[in-house]
Amino acid sequence: MGVHRVNLLLILKIAFRNWRRTPLFSVVNLMGLAVGIASCLLIGIYVLNELSYDEYHEKSERIYRVTQAIQNNGENDGRAVTTPIPLKELIDNELQGTVAKTVRFFDLESESVSIKNPDNNVVIRQSKFFFTDPEVFEVFDINLVRGDTGQILSEPNSVVITEEVAGIYFGDEDPMGKTFHFEGRFALTVTGVMENWPQNSHFRADFLTPFSTLRNLWGNYEELVSRWRWNPVWTYLLTEPGVDDQELEQSIAQISEPYYEEYFTGSESVDLSLQPLDDIWLTAGLDAEIEPVSNSVNVYLFGLVALFILTLACINFINLSTAAALRRSKEVGVRKALGAERSGIAGQFIVESIIFTLTAFLVGILIGWLAFPYFEMFTGRELMSANLEWPEIAIIVSVFVVVIALLAGFYPSAVLSSFNPIDSLRGKQSKGKKGTRVRKALVSIQFSITAILLIGTSLVYFQHQHLQQKDLGFDSEQVIAVPVYLTSAIWSYDEMKQRALNHSSILQVSGSQTLFGGSNFWKYDYTPDDSGNEDTPSFSKLFVLHDILKTMDIEIIAGRDFSEDFSTDGDQALLINREMVNYLDWGDPEDAVGRTFRNPDGEEFSVIGVTENFNHTYLRRELEPLILDLPSNTTQLIANIEYMKVRLAPDNPSDAIEHLQTIWADLDQTHPFDYFFVDDRLNQLYETEQKVASVMGVFALIAIFVGSIGLLGLASYSVKVREKEVAIRKVLGLSAPGVFYLLSKDYAVLILIAHLIALPLIYFAADSWLAGFPYHIELLYYLMITFVISLILSLLISIGTISTQSIKAALLNPAESLKNE
Numbered sequence: 001m002g003v004h005r006v007n008l009l010l011i012l013k014i015a016f017r018n019w020r021r022t023p024l025f026s027v028v029n030l031m032g033l034a035v036g037i038a039s040c041l042l043i044g045i046y047v048l049n050e051l052s053y054d055e056y057h058e059k060s061e062r063i064y065r066v067t068q069a070i071q072n073n074g075e076n077d078g079r080a081v082t083t084p085i086p087l088k089e090l091i092d093n094e095l096q097g098t099v100a101k102t103v104r105f106f107d108l109e110s111e112s113v114s115i116k117n118p119d120n121n122v123v124i125r126q127s128k129f130f131f132t133d134p135e136v137f138e139v140f141d142i143n144l145v146r147g148d149t150g151q152i153l154s155e156p157n158s159v160v161i162t163e164e165v166a167g168i169y170f171g172d173e174d175p176m177g178k179t180f181h182f183e184g185r186f187a188l189t190v191t192g193v194m195e196n197w198p199q200n201s202h203f204r205a206d207f208l209t210p211f212s213t214l215r216n217l218w219g220n221y222e223e224l225v226s227r228w229r230w231n232p233v234w235t236y237l238l239t240e241p242g243v244d245d246q247e248l249e250q251s252i253a254q255i256s257e258p259y260y261e262e263y264f265t266g267s268e269s270v271d272l273s274l275q276p277l278d279d280i281w282l283t284a285g286l287d288a289e290i291e292p293v294s295n296s297v298n299v300y301l302f303g304l305v306a307l308f309i310l311t312l313a314c315i316n317f318i319n320l321s322t323a324a325a326l327r328r329s330k331e332v333g334v335r336k337a338l339g340a341e342r343s344g345i346a347g348q349f350i351v352e353s354i355i356f357t358l359t360a361f362l363v364g365i366l367i368g369w370l371a372f373p374y375f376e377m378f379t380g381r382e383l384m385s386a387n388l389e390w391p392e393i394a395i396i397v398s399v400f401v402v403v404i405a406l407l408a409g410f411y412p413s414a415v416l417s418s419f420n421p422i423d424s425l426r427g428k429q430s431k432g433k434k435g436t437r438v439r440k441a442l443v444s445i446q447f448s449i450t451a452i453l454l455i456g457t458s459l460v461y462f463q464h465q466h467l468q469q470k471d472l473g474f475d476s477e478q479v480i481a482v483p484v485y486l487t488s489a490i491w492s493y494d495e496m497k498q499r500a501l502n503h504s505s506i507l508q509v510s511g512s513q514t515l516f517g518g519s520n521f522w523k524y525d526y527t528p529d530d531s532g533n534e535d536t537p538s539f540s541k542l543f544v545l546h547d548i549l550k551t552m553d554i555e556i557i558a559g560r561d562f563s564e565d566f567s568t569d570g571d572q573a574l575l576i577n578r579e580m581v582n583y584l585d586w587g588d589p590e591d592a593v594g595r596t597f598r599n600p601d602g603e604e605f606s607v608i609g610v611t612e613n614f615n616h617t618y619l620r621r622e623l624e625p626l627i628l629d630l631p632s633n634t635t636q637l638i639a640n641i642e643y644m645k646v647r648l649a650p651d652n653p654s655d656a657i658e659h660l661q662t663i664w665a666d667l668d669q670t671h672p673f674d675y676f677f678v679d680d681r682l683n684q685l686y687e688t689e690q691k692v693a694s695v696m697g698v699f700a701l702i703a704i705f706v707g708s709i710g711l712l713g714l715a716s717y718s719v720k721v722r723e724k725e726v727a728i729r730k731v732l733g734l735s736a737p738g739v740f741y742l743l744s745k746d747y748a749v750l751i752l753i754a755h756l757i758a759l760p761l762i763y764f765a766a767d768s769w770l771a772g773f774p775y776h777i778e779l780l781y782y783l784m785i786t787f788v789i790s791l792i793l794s795l796l797i798s799i800g801t802i803s804t805q806s807i808k809a810a811l812l813n814p815a816e817s818l819k820n821e
Contacts, residue, residue, distance in 0.1 A: 039702050162194055715801060
């Protein structure tokens with residue numbers, strides 16, 4: 001034990017002596033590895049956080065969400081995560097012994113609801129209010145602070161709130177037994193308080209009330225909750241232990257098929273499937289999510305970036321350590337001359353590598369800790385929700401350090417221990433082809449990785465810009481949307497519109513069922529006049545109000561717009577888009593005017609106009625046939641118009657908004673006035689791509705920094721190895737630019753080769769990624785642009801890095817370099 005302790009102390013002493021001898025070189029080497037490690041740690045935390053979503057539920061492996069897709073001729077027309085209300089009752093009755101519990105969540109299909117504390121008149125529009133089933137506490141791990149899980153949602157008009165909500169409405173008072181006013185229509189009594197839902201949950205609720213409370217809202221409650229054509233709820237199942245999910249999926253399809261067949265005929269059918277709870281957060285592309293989810297592609301992408309940066313850091317360590325080895329060749333020669341074995345020398349340098357790596361790891365942790373708040377800001381996530389135990393962290397850190405040390409230290413130790421003692425003592429080092437090939441291969445890998453990150457980041461950025469700048473077919477700038485669903489103001493819409501238009505800065509006012517370009521859409525059964533009676537296809541249809549085309553600047557290409565001069569428009573008229581004309585093969589848009597559709601009740605509607613195509617849903621869905629319809633009466637208007645849209649003049653929007661707020665206060669004392677700019681809301685739909693582009697951009701810059709450090713080391717190595725060659729060439733008349741060309745030409749060739757290697761890799765990766773976007777950039781065009789930019793940028797960075805060593809070589813005195821020859 002004593003011998004080993006002395007040897008370790010000796011190794012430490014030698015290591016610190018050598019690091020102190022070249023402080024700048026050692027700091028550069030240390031910081032390169034530390035920055036790489038810090039980047040990997042941050043990305044690792046992000047990936048672990050993404051993978052931790054919903055895992056805090058004890059029964060998560062047995063919880064599934066039911067999803068639904070309408071199939072047209074066997075092809076899915078998108079898959080939604082919502083299902084009909086009566087599906088729960090059917091499953092509970094027919095699948096006992098297979099499904100333990102079924103739970104639904106329902107948000108009234110409203111962006112928010114008005115909740116008031118009558119004691120202090122605090123009124124807030126809440127977006128996380130859900131009607132649910134009492135079994136919710138048996139399926140999900142919802143921690144109750146107050147209340148009994150078996151009683152709190154057993155009665156209508158009871159409500160469970162989070163601790164945060166209790167503090168907002170009641171302060172330090174006991175919330176139990178307190179009441180809320182829901183939409184100014186009825187009272188809800190607080191029967192329980194739950195902890196705030198964890199951040200790593202695919203959705204979070206602030207209010208939970210039983211489904212039976214809906215009887216206060218719906219006079220036709222029994223009829224609405226028995227509809228199979230309408231799918232407004234999120235349905236979750238807790239299976240019994242050992243149940244096969246594939247067999248359960250088939251059972252649900254079989255028992256529900258007779259109910260769906262009543263509403264879906266001809267070429268249409270419904271496909272139900274089960275989605276594991278643990279998969280929800282990382283499965284993007286499904287319609288009607290409760291809250292936006294992430295994407296598994298991002299996890300793989302960031303994991304790959306971490307691997308790339310770690311590889312760059314290890315290559316840098318190898319290159320810099322190899323360069324440093326030349327300064328220690330005489331030390332190796334003396335030790336070998338004194339009888340030291342190669343394995344002992346290699347072991348010494350491995351231990352030094354481990355010590356150095358551990359030091360870099362500690363510095364990396366410090367850098368990561370300092371950068372962590374900014375990283376959270378970039379990702380838009382609270383990243384401390386991944387639950388790792390300290391033993392797990394210790395194991396991960398230990399393995400991380402050892403693996404990096406061995407990977408990064410093996411080659412330099414092998415090079416150092418292989419030096420010939422006689423040559424080492426004479427100041428000569430081997431310049432064998434094998435070592436040169438290894439270093440060139442490492443540089444090629446390094447520049448290939450840098451090229452992949454640069455080009456990949458650029459493509460992600462261009463795709464994001466493409467989505468944000470694409471012409472949607474309407475103008476959303478200077479348009480605000482005012483949520484009116486469930487409000488008192490919608491009952492006085494005509495008065496609100498007329499009073500709003502009295503303001504000079506308000507140009508147009510209208511209303512619609514959705515935000516054009518948003519994520520929500522509705523399908524309705526409409527039969528074109530040239531289809532058979534048995535064929536009842538579903539088409540996207542939106543209820544709109546007069547002047548919607550003017551408000552959103554949508555072009556009419558045939559026929560006319562809805563007009564108040566035609567009293568029958570609400571009962572008999574429809575507008576369709578150009579895509580509908582093409583889909584039905586009705587010829588030119590003018591030929592479609594006068595054609596008819598028939599609804600399931602047999603009512604006939606005439607096409608009065610054709611609009612130019614516009615994206616009524618977000619750009620993750622392809623353009624599709626669309627019907628625009630006017631509400632035929634007040635009931636339809638109140639039930640289907642969710643937003644009032646107001647086009648403002650650009651001169652004074654704040655004054656116009658104040659005018660709207662004044663009108664609202666006169667017409668609705670229950671709901672606070674709320675609004676948002678449509679273009680801002682649409683931009684939020686693509687925040688994921690924006691964040692990915694931003695984070696990748698940061699790590700691409702880090703990769704460039706780390707790569708530059710490695711290149712600096714390799715350039716230093718080249719200058720040292722070729723010192724006498726440069727001296728002889730200078731004696732023979734080589735100029736300073738000639739020295740620079742001599743030292744940099746090989747790297748320029750390697751950079752070009754590295755980019756050519758990266759090109760097909762990034763092409764196939766980008767092609768696969770872009771396939772998930774119906775609207776995307778022209779890959780070959782942007783790939784060539786980013787390839788050239790990356791190549792030029794890499795060459796400039798390399799030239800700048802190598803020039804520091806080239807100047808040093810150019811200033812060398814040939815006599816000093818050749819005096820020992």
